[in-house]
Amino acid sequence: MDALKTFAPAMSLNVKRCESVMRVYIGLLWFYPHPPTTSLAEVTQHVQMGVNKVVKVTPELGGTLRDGTPVRVEYTANSKVLVTCTEVPYTYVEMEKGGFSQEKYSQLFDVIPSITPDIEGLAVLRVWVFGLSCGGVAIATATHHILGDGVAAAEIATSIGRACVDPKYEPVAMWSSRDRELEMLLASLKGDEKVDDSYVRHLHQIIPASGGVLQTKGRVGSYQFVLRAESLRRLKELAMLGSKDGEEVCSTNDMVVALLWRAHTRALISHGSTSEYTYSGGPKDLRSVVGITNYLGNMIVLCPVYSTKSFVLGHGLVPVSRLIRKYTQNGSAAGLLQFIEEMANGAPDILATLGATDSPSMAFSNMTRLPLRQVDFGMGELGTAQLRSFYTPYISHAIDDGAGGFLVNTCLPESILASFLSDEEFMSYADRVY
Incomplete structure (x- = not known):
């Protein structure tokens, strides 16, 4: 009986938009050059807590895309977005000197998708925590363009950041109907x-x-x-x-x-x-x-x-x-x-x-129009924000x-x-x- 209670039937949301402009993720990154006082696993858990709060209010963010006309976003009332933890062999100082080049530091940037050839099965929202070899941390979000533009992606990240640092913060629903x-x-x-x-x-x-x-x-x-x-x-x-x-x-x-x-x-x-x-x-x-x-x-x-x-x-x-x-x-x-x-x-x-x-x-x-430097994950002084x-x-x-x-x-x-x-x-x- 308890197992039945935890089962949530899949729901779907139709999105009417020309498919040629939807195969894109908007990836935003925040770099913290100083080592956190906790382990990388604890940092990931900290960010996961904020993500959980936001997705609970807007479960569509935890959904996956299904191709068709219109495109469908399938999700459940218990949808989750799992924060991925990855270590990369770069220091903040060397990346700063190299202008945070997407080609030079591919082991970080290539993890975050941009143009995607297909929609079928893609996640609406993805979140990462990267451990830098200098001890610093980078936090990244990737929001599919089907949800909105860069402003929407920044507001989602802002909401996650506030949820990380303010236990009293109540996220607002982030999804809005295209119609x-x-x-x-x-x-x-x-x-x-x-x-x-x-x-x-x-x-x-x-x-x-x-x-x-x-x-x-x-x-x-x-x-x-x-x-x-x-x-x-x-x-x-x-x-x-x-x-x-x-x-x-x-x-x-x-x-x-x-x-x-x-x-x-x-x-x-x-x-x-x-x-x-x-x-x-x-x-x-x-x-x-x-x-x-x-x-x-x-x-x-x-x-x-x-x-x-x-x-x-x-x-x-x-x-x-x-x-x-x-x-x-x-x-x-x-x-x-x-x-x-x-x-x-x-x-x-x-x-x-x-x-x-x-x-x-x-x-x-x-x-x-993207106040990226105002996003606060509670990780101390921000080095830089990147797109x-x-x-x-x-x-x-x-x-x-x-x-x-x-x-x-x-x-x-x-x-x-x-x-x-x-x-x-x-x-x-x-x-x-x-």
Whole structure:
């Protein structure tokens, strides 16, 4: 009889979303350089306690995915997420010197999945504790993109961290229905006649169904650049000098995006791009622009700021950054509506389509919206927080708010990387880490 009481019938939750954007984990890592006062096994048990509290409130986090249309998340009322304990032969100091390279320290980063070929049988949430050879500890979470975006992944980790250190903390349910999110999004955009229709028309124009393949060479590698505080100060001063009375001064964030966009556009041309257009993801989390906080994926990628190559390369950083500011403010709603239409029609992976053409976009992800340094697992002073990057030909940028600069993580073919390294404007602000 007792055995029957512990048996929980499997439940399922349908998730209606285009399958091409769901085969991704969002891996987040927190590194603690100083040895804990307890053993690695006790650290794992400590983290497990916090995970148990969160999963108890949201048992879907302990579920597994089942392929189909729509995809199902199967779970029980007693679903569990077991924290895995692994030792890796790296010290914090050597990883810090190597920029926490995903390729150089593969025994740590490769454990955490990013792109996954299949959905069937995958866990929704996974958690690890890594013991470093110096005695330090790394804690990692991997949340499947089917649940939400990086903000959702960070909030789950935040909830686990609070549950680890505060015995009185009561986690809140983390799952939200995709159908409900779409209703909220459409409601927030309903009746918005102020959006210029030309944005949608140009969006159709610059996202071709097919095109020539860029003449890139070498394997795709993971690289990292840094724009330190001094470089950001110079960019900010340039933006202020380029402003006019009565006009809004461009943000440093806009300037960094313009800098990357210009370097990327020059790289496209050097590799045979014949398209008139070049386009970039905006520097903001566009959901906040339209006043919504629910999770519907990274809107930045799907709302590109478009322009001709002649404008991007012929008008300098300040005018280009003003263009970015203009279209991330005024064109966002139209871009979101276009995204909904594409997904509702079962569109293929938009990023893959762009990557096959001679005018791919740049995908920016502004990591200031992920308060990773505020996640507290009760392990003492935090060394650094890192993102397990996706292997994609697009560039993302992240703010390392603890160091006062931008960490630019890129996954590029080697020949494209060479174009960036030879770009005098870009390298006058950036240093290559690895």
